[in-house]
Amino acid sequence: MKLLMTAPGERECELRRIQLWLGDHLISDWIGDPGHASRYEAAMRRLFRALRMTNESVAHNS
Secondary structure (H helix, E strand, O other): OOOOOOOOOOOEEEEEEEEEEEOOEEEEEEEEOHHHHHHHHHHHHHHOOOOEEEEEEEEEEO
């Protein structure tokens, strides 16, 4: 797991983390901007309807 920290004077931009789970096993972990994340999530939901998917906010330095 990567920790993203903000240094003084830097601003944060929002990123989204999409994770695909097979039971307790993480099988996909993808991070991107909100626009790409929503498209990625929709595509993965079409392909893997029975699997659990999470979509969480991730802080990122810009």
